[in-house]
Amino acid sequence: MFAYITRRLIQGVVVLLAVSFICFIIFMYSGDPVISLAGRYATLQEREEVRKAFGLDKPFYVQYVRFIANAAQGNFGKSYVSRVPALGLIMERFPATAELAVSAIFLAFTMGVGLGVLVSLKPYAFRNRLIMTGSLVNISMPTFLMGILLIMIFAVYLGILPPFGRGETVDLGFWRTGFLSWSGIKHLILPAFTLGMYQLAVLLRLTRAGMREVLTEEYIKTAWSKGLPPRKVIFKHALRNVMIPVVTMTGLQFGELIAFSIVTETIFQWPGMGNLLLTSIYEGDQPVIVTYIMLTALIILSLNIIVDILYAFLNPKIRYE
C-alpha cells in the first residue's frame, strides 16, 4: 500500500510538471512580459535592464527552473490587471467555489444514490419510470440552460429565491462562509442545484444499473432467505458492492464539476474562482489563468489519489502491491 501511494504521488508530480511546462510555454509565447513590466514608453536600455533584473535574458531552461521554483513556493507572479499576487486573488475566491462544489456533490450524491436504489427495487413501477424519464431529460439539458430556467421559474416568476450573488457571508478569519446566514443559504440553493443536477442523473443511472445487477446475485437471495430485514439486505449487502463504481465516478467527475462550476458561477454571478477565471480570460490576464490551471490540476490529481485509496477501504479484494 505504501509503495503504491508513493508511486501515485510521483506520477502526480510528473503530471504537474507537464502541466506547468505547457503553462510556461504559453507564458513565453503570448507576448513579451518585459513590455508590460517596464511600461510601454520605456527606452530600449531600460527594457534591457528590466530583462536582466527579472532574469528574462537567461536561456529557456534556466527560466523554466525559476518558474517551477517560484511556483513551488506559491509565487505565480502578479495579475496584469489588478497588480496583486495571482495566487492571493484566487485563494480569496476559493471558499465560495468550495462551498458551492461541496453542496452540489452532497446534493447529487445523496439524491442520486437514494433515487437510484429506489428505482432499482421496482424498475417498472410508474413512479420509477417517471424518475428515469426525468433523468434522461436532465442528462440532455446543458448546465447553463438548467440554471437559466431555474432563475426564470424561481426568481423571475415565483420570486421566492434570489437570482444571483452569494448573500450575506460570515467571516471566520481564514474563511468567508455563506452557510451561517439565512440569506447565504437561500442564495446557495439554486446554484448548488444547478451544479449538482448533471452529476445527479449520472449517479442515479449508475446506482440503478449496479443495483439491478447485484440484486439478482446468489448472496442477495441468501440474505433474503436468512430473513434479514430489507434495510440490511439493500443497504449493507447490495449497496456496498455498488458503491465502488459510484464513488469512482464521483471522483472522476470532479474535473467536470470544476468545469461546470465555471458555468454555474457565471450564470449566478457567484463570486468564486470560476467567475474570476472567465473575467481573466476576457482580459487576457495570463498569470491568473496559469495559476488557476495549476491549482485545479493539483486539486484534481490529489482527489484522484484519494479516491484510489478509498477504493481499498470499500473493496477488501483490492490490494495494492
Next chain:
Amino acid sequence: MNRRFFKSKIVHDYFHDPSAIVGSFLLVIFIVGTAFAPWIAPQNPYDLEKVSLEHFLTPPIWMEEGKAPFLLGTDDQGRGIFSTILYGCRTSLIVGFGVVLIAGTFGVTMGLLAGYYGGTFDSVTMRLADIFFSFSTTLMAFLLLGLFKQRGVLIVILAICIADWVRYARTMRGSVLQVKEEAYILAAKATGAGDFRLLIRHLLPNAIPPIFVVMAVDMAVVIMLEATLSFLGVGVPLTEPSLGMMISIGKDYVYAGMWWLVVFPGAALFFLVIGINLFADWLREELNPKIERRE
C-alpha cells in the same frame, strides 16, 4: 438481400422500440431543417441587409405585438429567433459531426495500435488518457479555448478534439484486447497475415461496434459542449450563429420578461440532444450482446 435486411433483427428491434423511433425522427427533422435552412428560414439572420434594428425584441407571432414573418419573435438585433435557431443548429451539427469524425478517427487509430502492440506505446497512451479523463473534456476544451486568441468554428472543433479523442482510444483499446484473443485472429496470423492486414481486415471491423455507441453518446455531449463554450464566450465568434450564444444574449432579457429569447433556442438544443440520446440508448442495447431485450 433487400428482403433479408427488412426481416433482420436490427430492423425488427428498431420498429418495436418507441424511443429509437422518436429519437431518429427528431434527428431527421433537425438534419433536414438545418440542411435546407436557407430555404426554410424566413430571413437570413446573418445577412446584414435583411436584418433591421426596428424589429428588435418582437414577441412571438401569436402574442399581441407579434409581427410576420417573425414566427418566434426576434432578438435584440432584430434577428428572427426561428431563423437564427435553424442556422444555429447547423453550427451545432457541424461541430458535432466534425468532432465525432476527427476525434473518433484519431482515437480509434491510437486505441487500435495501443491494444495491438502493447508495450511502452500502450502504457504512455493510456496514462495520457487517464490524465485527460480526470481533467474532463469540458474543462480542457474550455481552458484551451481560453488560451487561444482566435475564435472560429474550426478552432472550436480542434479544441474539443484535443480534449475528446481519449474517449475513443480507451474504448477501442479495450475492445481490441478482447478481440485479439479470438481464435480467428490466431488463424489469420497462422496463415501468414501481416500486421497491417491483421489490423485493418480483422481487428478493426471486429472491434469497432462499441465505438458506434460512444460516437452516438459523444455527439450529444459535444453539441452541449459547443453550446456551453459559446455561451461562455470562448466558442464560436459573434458573427457565427450558435444556440449557446443566443441563450447567452437572451439571459439578460429574462428579467424583463422576454422569455422567448431563451426558451426557444433552449428547447431546440434540448430536443436535438434528447433525440441523439434516445437513439444512442437504443444503439447501446442493440449492440450489447449481454442484454437480452425484453419484448
